[in-house]
Every structure is written in structure tokens, then in C-alpha cells.
Amino acid sequence: MKPIEVSHIARLLNHGPTTLITSSHADKRNIMAAAWVCALDFNPAKVTVVIDSKTYTRELMEAEGTFAINLPCVQQIEMVKQVGAISGRDLPGTDKFAEYGIATFAAHKISAPLVEGCVGWLECKIISEPHNQNTYDLFIAEVVAAHADERVFSEGRWHFDDHDALRTVHHIAGGVFFATGQQC
Amino acid sequence: MKPIEVSHIARLLNHGPTTLITSSHADKRNIMAAAWVCALDFNPAKVTVVIDSKTYTRELMEAEGTFAINLPCVQQIEMVKQVGAISGRDLPGTDKFAEYGIATFAAHKISAPLVEGCVGWLECKIISEPHNQNTYDLFIAEVVAAHADERVFSEGRWHFDDHDALRTVHHIAGGVFFATGQQC
Secondary structure, three states: OEEOOHHHHHHHOOOOOOEEEEEEEOOEEEEEEEOOEEEEEOOOOEEEEEOOOOOHHHHHHHHHOEEEEEEOEHHHHHHHHHHHHOOHHHOOOOOHHHHHOOOEEOOOOOOOOEEOOOOEEEEEEEEOOHHHHHHHOEEEEEEEEEEEOOOOEEOOEEOOOOOHHHOEEEEEEOOEEEEEEEEO | OEEOOHHHHHHHOOOOOOEEEEEEEOOEEEEEEEOOEEEEEOOOOEEEEEOOOOOHHHHHHHHHOEEEEEEOEHHHHHHHHHHHHOOHHHOOOOOHHHHHOOOEEOOOOOOOOEEOOOOEEEEEEEEOOHHHHHHHOEEEEEEEEEEEOOOOEEOOEEOOOOOHHHOEEEEEEOOEEEEEEEEO
């Protein structure tokens, strides 16, 4: 895991991978799958994420003002499908991390947990835009720190050639995903 | 080429493909490559696109209020690189379509030309949000019509298995692209 310089952060998202959004507030934390995540600016790096108002992840991220974007890979696909299929509100007495045995580690600048085994992580601070949030479920955030697995992201670029299990994933519909493919 | 029902339009973009944005106004037209395009809502279908204020495509799309998102495929990759590397402003007396021999056909509900040989097309009408446009170069648009190549998009889903040349593409950085890969 290696820190990413700010001018390269957008390159983590340029190719449109599906993400896991994590958030925490007080002693609560949650994780959800999100495909509608996009780069917005280079420096300072900004992103957009679309998060439904009914989600528990959103309640925590709005309370805390921060969240993390984790980039899962092919070898985590069953976990991605699991966390995308159930709400954290429906697990009384536990949370999704415990329920599915998802290991995490501490972020550098925010409270949200980062997911072990992912290949990229973006620590995000919400830029308050109430009209976008309330009208479109659209959040704009500044990326205050970012990291990647240097086996597959180095010199500011993804290189998946020798690491099929570490390829990022792209949601199509209904729990079906494609891996990032060959260079063309 | 088949029309896409509104509830399936977001599925054209869920997996994060790189796009070609086309726009036209009066007798002018332009085309540019854009990776920062994302689904925003299901029904009515909405999208976000990030378009730099210096681009000619943006000048035309703001003047007209509409634009098209074309989804290019592997067999068009050289053309995608070409239109992404030069501004339409730098081609006096001609345009990018003529310069690179890019064939187009008429959209159903907007003036922007659609690019032949692409595998998906979204006809978009800008929802005026001046703060987002001026502060973030971020546009929100409603998709007023959408179509796809039914060889690779049918029953509301992409199916690339037998059509490697028709796989969508994902920009990484610096003119390097990956194809959409295998189901996982």
C-alpha cells in the first residue's frame, strides 16, 4: 500500500470501477457497494458519489462529514455482492463488517474504516452542497488522502497484467460484474 | 440499434465506460472523449458529465442545451485517441468529424450527431444548474432517448462474450485504455 500523489488520484477512478463506500460516526460504521462514483477534478482531487437517501452509509457519512471509497478486486467479488445486497439497518446487534468477516484498517485522515484486500482507497471529505445532496442524492467531496496496492498501481497508472485476481471490477446490473480487461 | 427502455438506461453506464461527447449548434458540431461521465438516476434517467470550460464541445452544448453520449468500442480505439488529443478549435475550416472520417447519423430528439460504430448512445438534455457548471464544470442532464447495439446489449444488460471488438473501453491515463473484461 502506497500513498498516491494528488495529481494521480483521479487515475484511480478514470476507468469507472465499482466501489465500496465506508463511513462511520460515533461507534457506528457501515459499508455499501456503489457504482455511481466519478472523478470530478485533479488538484485538489475531487469526486462525485451518488448515495441514496435511505442508506445507512449516508446517514453516517452526513453525520461525520467524511467517508472512504475503497476499490475492491476480483478476489473479493463475493463480499462485494454480499454487502450490496443487504442494508446495515437490517443487522440489529451487529454490523456488516462483523457479519461478513470484513477486515479493516485505520484511514490516515478520516474515521471511516478502510477495507483490507482492496487495491485502492480514497479518503474523502464532503464539500457541503445541500441542493445537490437533497435534490439528486449527489455528493461532492475532496480527496484528502489516497493509497493503492503498488502491485497493480505504480507510476501513476494501473498495471493488471500479472495480477488477474487483483483486477478492479465493474458492475453491470443485478449483481453481475465484469473485471477490468486487457489493454487496447 | 435498438431503443432502451428508461429503467435500463443507467445500465449503459454502470460499468464506467469512456465516452465520446458530441454536440452541435447552428451549423457547428464537435466531438471529444470524456471519461468522467456517470449515471445519476433511474427514472427519469439522469447523468452527470464533467466538461472543461475551455472545450469547444462545451460551448456548443451550452448554446444548444443538449448533447449526446456515445459509447465507443475496442475497434474504434484509434479514433477515440485521435479525438481526445486535439481541440475542435484547432481545426479551422473543417471539423473533427471530417478530419478523422467519423461517420454519424441523426439523433431522435436532439441536434447532436450520433457516431456510427459505437455500441450505445444517450441523447441528453441539460438540466440548468449554473452553480455546478460554473464551480465544478459539472453538468446534470436528463436522458431523453437511448439506444444500443443489440448484439452486445439486450434484455437490459451488456453481453460481450462473442464480440471482443465491440467491448466498451475504459481510459486509465495518458491515452491508455482497457477493454471491458470477463464476467466475474
